[in-house]
Amino acid sequence: MSSxxxxxxxxxxxxxAPAQFYPLAGKLAPWFYAVAAILAAIGLYIGFFRAPxxxxxxxxxxxxxxxxxxxxxxxxLYVVMAFWAGVGLVFNxxxxxxxxxxxxxxxxxxxxxSLWTGALWGRPTWGAYWxxxxxxxxxxxxxxxxxxxxxxxxxxxxxxxxxKASAVLALVGVVNVPIIYFSVKWWNTLHQGASVKPGGSSxxxxxxxxxxxxxxxxxxxxxxxxxxxxxxxxxxxxxxxQWVAELLAARGR
Amino acid sequence: MxxxxxxxxxxxxxxxxxxxxxxxxxxxxxxxxxxLVRARSRRALADARSFAARGAGKGV
Numbered sequence: 632m633s634s635x636x637x638x639x640x641x642x643x644x645x646x647x648a649p650a651q652f653y654p655l656a657g658k659l660a661p662w663f664y665a666v667a668a669i670l671a672a673i674g675l676y677i678g679f680f681r682a683p684x685x686x687x688x689x690x691x692x693x694x695x696x697x698x699x700x701x702x703x704x705x706x707x708l709y710v711v712m713a714f715w716a717g718v719g720l721v722f723n724x725x726x727x728x729x730x731x732x733x734x735x736x737x738x739x740x741x742x743x744x745s746l747w748t749g750a751l752w753g754r755p756t757w758g759a760y761w762x763x764x765x766x767x768x769x770x771x772x773x774x775x776x777x778x779x780x781x782x783x784x785x786x787x788x789x790x791x792x793x794x795k796a797s798a799v800l801a802l803v804g805v806v807n808v809p810i811i812y813f814s815v816k817w818w819n820t821l822h823q824g825a826s827v828k829p830g831g832s833s834x835x836x837x838x839x840x841x842x843x844x845x846x847x848x849x850x851x852x853x854x855x856x857x858x859x860x861x862x863x864x865x866x867x868x869x870x871x872x873q874w875v876a877e878l879l880a881a882r883g884r
Numbered sequence: 885m886x887x888x889x890x891x892x893x894x895x896x897x898x899x900x901x902x903x904x905x906x907x908x909x910x911x912x913x914x915x916x917x918x919x920l921v922r923a924r925s926r927r928a929l930a931d932a933r934s935f936a937a938r939g940a941g942k943g944v
Contacts, residue, residue: 679893680886690897694906701910736920740913748906755902852914860921866928876936 649726649865650874656858663855667848674844682838694752696841699826700849702745705773706808708738708853712780713805716798726861728794729868731801732784733861737853739777746770757821765814766822769807776804790868 646652678696685692712734719728749767750760761767780797787793810817815824826834827842834842869875887893896903 683886684897689899691899691902693896693899693903697906697910737917740917744910744913747909751902751906755899856917856921859925863921863925863928866925866932870928870932870935875932879933879936 647724647726649729649869650872650878652726653862653865653878656862660855660858660862663851663858667851667855670844670848670851674841674848677837677844678841682835682841685838688756691752691755692838694748695838696845698745698748698752699842700846701741701748702770703846704849704853705738705741705745705770706811708734708741709773709776709801709808710805712738713798713801716794716801719794720798720802725791725794725868726865728791728798729861729864730857731780731798732794733857733864734853735777735780735784736860737856739774739781741849741853742770742774742777746774753821762821764821765818766811766820769811769814772807773804773811776800776807780804 646655674696678693682693684690712731715727715734716731718724719726719731746767749770753762754760780801783800784793784797787796814820815822826832827839832839866875894900894904
């Protein structure tokens with residue numbers, strides 16, 4: 632445990648080594664889960680018991696409290712995943728690539744939730760579960776990009792080669808994120824425009840509050856999940872190394 | 885409470901199927917992810933232990 636210690640005090644780079652990051656992630660993850668659970672409880676309470684029925688959409692609009700957070704997280708996580716994949720590709724850092732792999736399944740689940748909730752919201756408001764609209768189609772492509780990233784990694788035996796190939800896929804796919812975001816502006820779509828944008832919101836304050844609290848809950852959940860998953864990935868890849876043997880011995884198991 | 889009764893709350897103004905269909909599947913997806921990640925973590929730890937037990941640390 633001595634070779635990677637920072638020479639003077641605290642250094643962020645210290646944690647770029649899997650051996651250092653593994654215990655840190657283990658300490659941090661439960662806090663993110665706790666924050667996620669508390670925020671979700673508050674957000675859902677406000678969303679279902681404080682926010683009034685919408686005068687246009689009735690109570691169907693309450694789907695927004697998970698639809699928008701999952702859709703935002705699906706896009707945001709993709710950018711973060713592609714960033715770490717890119718860092719791993721350029722600087723050849725193992726942990727960066729593992730972070731990208733740890734984020735992918737959560738991103739895929741977020742994309743799935745946003746599509747599913749969108750379908751169930753679309754039926755009562757538009758009369759259809761699915762339409763080949765620019766916003767919906769580009770979000771479906773996002774889900775396929777996540778699944779493609781996961782599948783490509785699983786298909787290549789050499790882990791570092793898998794990291795590199797999937798990083799290229801992730802980086803090429805980044806172009807889809809602005810397409811999703813601006814699709815409601817660029818094309819004449821069925822999907823409504825952004826309710827929340829820089830400079831103002833068209834939503835009632837109490838609805839917006841519940842939705843933003845849910846956004847932070849999803850955020851905390853995704854970070855906790857990425858930290859837990861990256862620990863499993865680190866162990867899978869480094870099980871032969873000295874530090875893992877030492878760590879397990881120190882635990883007395 | 886604006887709903888008055890549990891029945892009204894579950895009915896969601898006639899949109900119960902859509903609202904609860906969204907929330908239940910969202911909850912199921914998150915629970916499934918947590919279960920899968922925990923299983924993977926346990927598997928990885930058990931695997932690492934068996935490597936360590938075989939006198940690892942020498943590299944393979």
